[in-house]
Structure formats: structure tokens, C-alpha cells
Amino acid sequence: MTMSGETFERGLVLGLGCRPGTSTAEVLDLAKAVLAAAGYPARPLQAVASLDARALEPALSALSDHFAVPFVTFAAARLEAETPRIATPSAAVFRLTGCHGVAEAAALAAAGAGARLLVARRTSGQATAAVAEAESEQAFAPMSSTGVVASCQIESSSPAWELAG
Template sequence: MNKVEFDDRRSFVLGLGCERGASPAEVLALARSALQQAGITADDIAAVASIAARTGEPAILNAAQSLAVPVIFFEPDVLERETPRLANPSDIVFKLVGCHGVAESAALAAAGVTAALILPKMKSPHATAAIAKTVLQND
């Protein structure tokens, strides 16, 4: 999937990052905590987004399935283009995966060029989450 379908009801993207083999329960709990902290619900989410290296990662797929939304994955070079818009760029993450952030970058990349982070990166022991809001024409 390369394109997220947004509408008046679903105008947010949940970006997720995790270590390989992270617990699906931990990642889902972090995702739900992020939604709660942002003051939105699963019904407001258009998609979950992450890095291509996590394609097939059970924790990411479980979160998207539990929230009943599609999941979109981006290559590191696409995520790296989002670095100027990140609240928490990380040189450590860059050394590990080739971009300065996963959760924030993925949320922004999926939400589009006019999107903004409404919830910067938050962490659990083995995962990260961030939320971006797309700007619809009638916003």
C-alpha cells in the first residue's frame, strides 16, 4: 500500500517503530496509550505506518489489525526526507536503520507534506509511537 485514504473522520496516522520480536501486546498498549494521549480514538486513525524493515513484524501487523486500519511501510530514504519535520531526530536510530526516526517519520510520510505531528515520539521498553494529522482541504 502506498496511499492512505483520508476523510473528515479519519485524518490521523499512527507511526510505530519496534525492535524485532517486540511483544504485540506491548506495541498495542503503546499505540492505545498514544491515541489516548492525543485525545483521539481508533476511529480517527486512517492507517498505521512504519519502516519497511518491519514489514511482516507481528507486533506492527497486530496493532494495525486491532485498530482495523491498513498498514503502510516506507523505505529508510523516504523516512529520512522527513528529518526536518521531526521533533526527536536520533543519530542512534540513523546508525541502526538509516533514518533519523521511525515512528515520527512514518506518521509524517503517510500523512503527507502538509501534515504535522500532534503527538511526538513516545516510548515503551521496545517500541515507539507518534501521531501525525493530515491537513484536509476543508481543515
């Protein structure tokens, strides 16, 4: 996990969505594909991000552990605020989650107001993934002792991430 106060320059944020019970292998395969398209590992991965309803989803937290980065989640209303910046809004996703996109919106929300989407939503059978490029610098606040971030409230204009544990 990332230590408090560490900063990164123009790293990547992996946004993920999945159906409950999706296998770690499926999510990992999809994540590797979108990250490769975004230039990983030459460009550092800063975080894995998703909808707060997936905060305890084993496959998503396993990816955070696999890449040794924080796992941050957002309320549907916060992800919905990212709709103007996402490439593939979906009315069907909105009916299920309360936001028009999970993977793209979570990646953008975690990456900050100046972030840009590098890889639009890609899907597997049960999961979605997208990658955003973070603002020029991001700083992480202290993590919880477990390394799992169940929820976070991040304002788009905030230059630093405050992770609630």
C-alpha cells in the same frame, strides 16, 4: 480494512517502530496511550505506518488489524526525507536504520506534506510511537487482497495514497 476511494478529514496516522519480536501487548499499550493523547477515538485513525524493514513484524501488523486500518511502510530514505519535520531526531536510530527517526517520520510520511506531528515520539521498552494529523483529506487506493501492505512509495506532495500490495 479501508475500502478503495474512501476519504477522511483530518484523521490520525500512527507511526510505530519496534525491535524485532516485540510483543503485541507492549506495542498496543503504547499505541493506545499516544492515540489517546491525540484525541482518538473522537478523531479517526487512518493508518499505521512504519519502516519497510518492519513490514512483516507481527506486532505491527496486529495493530493494523486491531484498529482495522491499513499498515503502510516506507523505505529508510523516504523516512530520512522527513527529518526536518520530526521532533526527536536520533543519530543512534540513523546508525541502525538509515533514518533519524522511525515513528515520527513514518507518521508524517503517511499523513502527507501538510501533516503536523500531534504526539512526538514516545517509547516503551522495545517500541516507539508517534501520531500525526493527516492533511485535510486523504484517499486510499485499492488494498492488496491480504490487507497487508508490505511497502509503499508515497511522494510527500501526493494528495492520495497509493498502496502497493
